[in-house]
Amino acid sequence: MSGRYVKGFAFSLLIFVGFIQRESRNGLPVQAAENGGLFLPEGFEATVVVDSLPGRARHIAINENGDIYVKARFARDKNESVIALRDTNGDERADVIKRFGGLERERSYGTAMRIYKGYLYFSSEMYVYRYKLTPGQLVPDSPMEVIVVDDHPHGMHEHIAKPVTFDNEGHIYVAYGAPSNGCQPKNRIPNMAGIDPCPMLEDHGGIWQFDANKTNQTQKDGRRYATGLRSVVGMDWNSADNSLYAFQHGRDDFLMLWAEKYTPWQSAVLPAEELFQVKDGLDGGWPYCYYDQIQGKKLLNPEYGGDGKIVGRCDKCAKPLIGFPAHWAPNDLLFYQGTSFPDRYKNGAFVAFHGSTNRAPYPQAGYFIGFMPAKNGAISSDWEVFADGFAGVDPVVNVSDATYRPMGIAMGPDGSLYIAETEKGKIWRVTYKGDKTNFGTSQLAQMEKRKTMANIRNPDEITDNLDKGKPAIGSKVYAVYCSACHQRNGMGDSQRFPPLSGSEWVLGDKKKLITVLLQGLDGPIEVKGQSYNNAMPQHSFLKDEDIAEVLTHIRTNFGNTADAVAATEVADVRQALLPKSKPVTKRKK
Structure with a gap:
């Protein structure tokens, strides 16, 4: 067998096995098949709980006995929007899979799966539900209760997901996303001014607080806790400082709507995905303002006279703790309260970046799990890459090129971390096997290098333009x-x-x-x-x-x-x- 043939065969085998890599790139760690294709910090290991689920997977929750509850992306049949998983033989893989939950008149899509005080809470587009869990029983036989109903007459719209979280005093927080990208008379029309003041903020674009134990509540039964938040998907209550945290998805389409003010590169990397500590009464600034993480400023949106430099009224809006690059889609947030990971993870926050869709002509970005350590009682802006390799390709040119897209994260009763993704419905369980007393900078060094990958680093305006030196593709x-x-x-x-x-x-x-x-x-x-x-x-x-x-x-x-x-x-x-x-x-x- 010739050397050329051997190399060709090895390359074909590399493609066939997908994630298994025999050569590192730019000095990055070798990707191990036993980690389910994931890159992790030294000492961490990942096992695959389930390779795929028929309804795919969005958010997840883990019960105190290790049972896994998954919010399905699609319902195979009506009344089956929750997937319950159990490992009965201790091999860390789910061997029992059951489906239940939801209403016949509802599609299954939603963004919530939480366990709170013995109840399983989950959402669809228009409802937040719950079941009383029975110890030792995988599928609850209690009646399903409706906790919150979205009764707005306009029905479903973009940013319709209903993420939820809970405080320590019996409240449930539900986000109501804005039914538009901005607040224009007609959504996403080039060069069209925004409505001022924006009437959508009366009942959308914010977070509402409700009673977690009261049924059949509508929005008027709750109270607006925060406003000026275009679209929130990832949010969590931090018990360490007794405070709500939430990610705002930044607005889209700078190039499409305001081509005379923003370049393709600016439209790819701006505006920021914003992490807020959400205090009662917070105003995040939407639709009037956005956060430019490069300048470190809140700036006026072009619909309200902005040009990428004007601050104007935005000096009165809350600034984020961290501004991540545009369109990464932070779709879940988890404050780690376990003890099985090294101490640097205690009270820090994991975030699932589902990945961008609209960065062309630059590579798509995100598609990884990030981590923000706790530092001096606050969240550090020195974020880290915790798990990468989901996409399986670099660069990601089209979203469909990505093999997996991380979506849901949850902590198991033993302090392990579970990660669910949306494209196949695959779930990983991450554990720590190393020496917790000897974990630090050297164990994280290889993960720091992953920030040079195309799905994480800021693209170069010239060299990373996928259309550089090429004629316009198609129309x-x-x-x-x-x-x-x-x-x-x-x-x-x-x-x-x-x-x-x-x-x-x-x-x-x-x-x-x-x-x-x-x-x-x-x-x-x-x-x-x-x-x-x-x-x-x-x-x-x-x-x-x-x-x-x-x-x-x-x-x-x-x-x-x-x-x-x-x-x-x-x-x-x-x-x-x-x-x-x-x-x-x-x-x-």
Whole structure:
């Protein structure tokens, strides 16, 4: 066997086994198969609890006997939005899997799974539920109770998830995300000013406090605890300082909406994902302000006259403890109270970065578990990489390239850390096997080097531009207005934004497709048998020729072979959508 053949075979084997790597990159540690493909600090080990779950996995909670409860991304059947897992033979793998929970009229998507004072709490888009757990019993037989109902008449919208956490006094905190990116009269329209004052802040864009034991509460039964928070998914109560902490997802689309003010690079790395210590009455600044982590300032959003430099009214808004780079999607937060990890982890916070979708033409980023140590009674801004390797590729060009995307984190009764991801429904259990008394900088050195990976470091404006020196890929209109959500390869992100490849919406009736682009689309839809719920903004500001060009592009690319769309067809649909004037009738004399 020749040397060239051996190297080729080894490379093919490397690709086949996926995460197993025989050569380190830039001096980074070798990725071990026994760690389920994860890179971890020295002394930590990971085992795979379950390789995949049919409903995938979002957030998780671990009971005091080690049973695992998972919030499913999809319900196989109605009333089955929770997945319960148990290891009965002690091999650290789940061998019993049961499903239960939810309402028939609800889709399963949601963002909460917590155990609090003997109850299992979880959420869907419009409800927060709970079950009373019976010791030793995997699936509760108690009646399901509705704790909070989202009774707003507009129904489901983007940022509809209902994350929850609890304080030490019997309160449950529920986030109500804003139903838009900014506060424009029409969502995500280029160069459109924002409404001032923003009426959405009356009942959205904040965190509400409720009684954790009272059933069938609506928003009016709670009280607004914090405002100015566009979208909160990861939040947790820190018992060490008796305070609420939450991550705000920063706004999107600087380039698409304000191309004359922001470059593609600025749109990729700004604005920050903000970690707040949420004190009663906090104002995070949305929709008027955003945080620029590079300048270390709260700045005025362009919808309100900002240009990337003006502070204006934003000097009155709360500044975050840490501003992480844009679009990393911090989707879970856990303050570690266990004792099985080295002392540096006590009272520190783990964060699951689900990963970006809209950084093109730069690589996508995030897709790892971060850690923020506790220092002098506060959270240190010197954050660390705790677990990486989920994506399996570097760089991540399209979201669908990432093999796994971490989402949920929870602590087991023995102090181990559980991590769930959304793409396959895989769950890892991380334990510490080293010497706790001899854990420090040297054990973390290799993880510090991971900050040089494309999914973590700030991209270079020139060398990391994936389109550098290349002609524009496909449609220019698609690149500017569509690729951030549907991705450069038309595959969507598997969670919020549907694929265009093979989509019945793309390949079906042209008039319906043109109407979607002209009018937008809001609320739940189904594409290729999978449910999605996010806002598709209207693009009526585009010329008929541009709409025809981009629709022809998506109907003839990404594996699609439908016929073209003509500008005259767009013009006909646009005319038909215009409001009809009532005929004038003459009054009889």
